[in-house]
Amino acid sequence: MRLVALAMGSAGLAAAGAAVTLATAAPADAAKPVPKVRELVVFKSGAAVERRVRPKRGRMRAEGRRCAIGARTPLAALRAIRPGRTVLEDFGSCGRRPRDAGGLYVKRIRDEGERRAGGWVYKVGRTTPGLGAADPSWRLRKGARVLWFWCRQSGNCQRSLAVRATVSAGGVVNARVTGYDDNGRGVRIEGASVTIGPLEARTDASGTASATLAPGRYRVRADKAGLVRSFTERLVVE
Numbered sequence: 001m002r003l004v005a006l007a008m009g010s011a012g013l014a015a016a017g018a019a020v021t022l023a024t025a026a027p028a029d030a031a032k033p034v035p036k037v038r039e040l041v042v043f044k045s046g047a048a049v050e051r052r053v054r055p056k057r058g059r060m061r062a063e064g065r066r067c068a069i070g071a072r073t074p075l076a077a078l079r080a081i082r083p084g085r086t087v088l089e090d091f092g093s094c095g096r097r098p099r100d101a102g103g104l105y106v107k108r109i110r111d112e113g114e115r116r117a118g119g120w121v122y123k124v125g126r127t128t129p130g131l132g133a134a135d136p137s138w139r140l141r142k143g144a145r146v147l148w149f150w151c152r153q154s155g156n157c158q159r160s161l162a163v164r165a166t167v168s169a170g171g172v173v174n175a176r177v178t179g180y181d182d183n184g185r186g187v188r189i190e191g192a193s194v195t196i197g198p199l200e201a202r203t204d205a206s207g208t209a210s211a212t213l214a215p216g217r218y219r220v221r222a223d224k225a226g227l228v229r230s231f232t233e234r235l236v237v238e
Contacts, residue, residue, distance in 0.1 A: 033054070034054055034055055034056065034057075034071045034072055034140075035054070035140070035141060035142035035143070035144075036052050036053060036054045036142065036143075037052070037053060037054075037055065037077055037140050037141075037142070037143065037144045037145070037146055038050075038051075038052055038143065038144070038145045038146070038231060039051060039052075039053050039077050039078070039080075039081045039145075039146045039147075039148075040145070040146075040147050040148070040229075040231050041078070041081060041083040041109070041147075041148045041149070042147070042148070042149040042150070042228050042229055043109075043110065043112055043149075043150060044112050044150045046223070046229065048229060049081055049083045050231065050232060051081055053077055053080040053081045054080060055071055055072060055073065055076035055077040055079070055080050055140060056071055056076060056079065056080055057069065057070060057071035057076065058076070058079060060075070060079060060086070060088055060104070061088070062088035062089065062094060062104050063088075063089065065094050067088070067094040067104060067134075068094075069134050070134060070136050070138065072138055072139045072140045073133060073134050073135065073136075073138040073140065074122050074124060074133040074134075074138065074140070074146050074148075075104070075106075075133040075134040076134075077140065077146045078106070078122075078133070078146075078148055083109050083110070083148070084109055084110035085108075085109070085110060086106065086108070086109050087106075087107045087108035087109075087113065088104045088105065088106060088107060089104065089105040089107045104132075104134060105119075106119075106120040106122075106133070106148075107119070107120075108120075109148070112150055117152075117153050117154050118150065118151060118152045118153065118154070119150070119151060119154065120148060120149070120150055120151070121148070121149060121150075121151040121154075121157055122146065122147060122148045122149075123145075123146070123147040123149075123160060124140070124144060124145070124146055124147075125144070125145055125184070126160070126162065126180040126184040126186070127180070127182065127183060127184035128157070128182040128183075145231060147160060147228070147231075149228045155182070156182070157181070157182055158226060158227050158228060159179030159180055159181055159187075159189075159227050159228065160179065160180050160227070160228040160230075161177055161178070161179050161180075161189060161192065161222045161223070161224065161227055161228060161229060161230040162177070162178050162179075162180065162186075162222075162230050162231070163175050163176070163177050163178075163194060163220055163221065163222040163230045163233055164176050164178075164233070165196065165220045165233060165235050167235065167236075167237050167238070170212065171212050171213045171214060171215065171237050172210060172211075172212050173196055173210065173211050173212070173213055173218075173220075173235065173237065174208055174209075174210050175194045175196060175201070175203075175208065175209045175210070175211075175220055175222070176188070176203075176206075176207050176208045177189045177192040177194060177203050177207045177208075177209070177222045177224075177230070178207060179224075179227055187207075188203075188205075188206055188207030188208075189203060189207050189222075189224060189227070190203055190204060190205050190206075190207060191203060191224060192207070192209070192222045192223065192224040192227075193222070193223045193224060194209040194220065194221070194222050195219075195220065195221045195222075195223075196209075196211045196213065196218060196220050196235070197211075197213055197216070197218035197219065197220075197235075199211045199213070203222075213237045214237070215237050215238055216236075216237055217234065217235070217236055217237075218234075218235045218236075218237065219232050219233070219234060219235070220232070220233045220234075220235050221233070
């Protein structure tokens with residue numbers, strides 16, 4: 001991953017889908033509170049941290065210096081969820097020059113760091129943005145979904161899953177699983193494991209898994225080996 005970073009620079013990496021953050025001076029945030037977002041951090045092992053967090057303006061250490069991070073940025077959301085020790089690499093700006101082409105690269109979270117063409121990547125919604133995660137133009141909105149995951153191949157990451165569940169008569173739940181590439185293009189995923197409350201089902205060729213549940217409140221999540229697990233969704237069966 002380092003070779004890609006040095007060859008392309010942070011702007012190129014962000015466009016390619018790598019987790020490069022432009023370390024620009026934190027802008028003056030609006031007086032109103034920063035809205036909460038949903039965040040999911042998925043590790044190579046499949047372990048994950050998922051919470052609603054309120055991103056906070058502050059500083060993060062990179063190579064011995066403390067770099068300014070704006071409040072409404074994906075990097076501030078990562079800082080807020082506290083996934084474990086995060087190591088950043090500084091490519092030359094560290095909050096000093098807003099238009100500097102350098103930036104911060106998320107090099108390691110916990111014990112999982114860059115390796116060849118692999119490394120940490122983020123998505124907002126379904127796509128990998130063409131912006132660094134600390135770019136001052138970011139204004140994360142209430143309920144935005146921020147996903148961080150370890151990408152095996154920069155610029156061509158494994159798909160991230162999303163699950164949508166609906167309920168029909170008799171408590172029949174149909175959960176449809178879609179996998180999204182770096183550009184947000186989705187395909188139905190066959191063979192995904194869908195956890196629906198206490199039950200588990202596999203998706204068919206149409207990407208759909210079904211189960212019958214008693215009335216109640218449930219959580220739904222999709223996983224598949226080699227892909228990035230979905231956010232957890234809430235479901236009410238009446």
